[in-house]
Amino acid sequence: xxxxxxxxxxxxxxxxxxxxxxxxxxxxxxxxxxxxxxxxxxxxxxxxxxxxxxxxxxxxxxxxxxxxxxxxxxxxxxxxxxxxxxxxxxxxxxxxxxxxxxxxxxxxxxx
Numbered sequence: 001x002x003x004x005x006x007x008x009x010x011x012x013x014x015x016x017x018x019x020x021x022x023x024x025x026x027x028x029x030x031x032x033x034x035x036x037x038x039x040x041x042x043x044x045x046x047x048x049x050x051x052x053x054x055x056x057x058x059x060x061x062x063x064x065x066x067x068x069x070x071x072x073x074x075x076x077x078x079x080x081x082x083x084x085x086x087x088x089x090x091x092x093x094x095x096x097x098x099x100x101x102x103x104x105x106x107x108x109x110x111x
Contacts, residue, residue: 012109016070024068025054027077037096078106
């Protein structure tokens with residue numbers, strides 16, 4: 001099933017949602033190595049594997065769509081939302097916040 005079309009950028013009271021760029025790759029890779037985050041979704045990936053995933057994501061040849069969360073007050077990325085097609089009518093939403101952004105209510109605000 002194709003992923004839904006989204007109107008971007010979007011925002012909440014404290015966070016903007018936008019499509020990722022190559023300048024986001026380093027902090028996104030660090031997020032994907034964060035063991036606290038990974039305990040819910042799997043194991044860390046190598047940088048080489050992560051870079052291949054980013055190429056696939058940008059080309060649209062994957063069943064995932066990532067969106068970057070940027071805090072208004074700092075203009076710094078605070079996490080990402082990943083939409084994953086389950087091959088049916090279902091789409092799984094994964095919300096991942098950087099370690100310093102957890103516990104501040106941002107996840108509830110985005111959801």
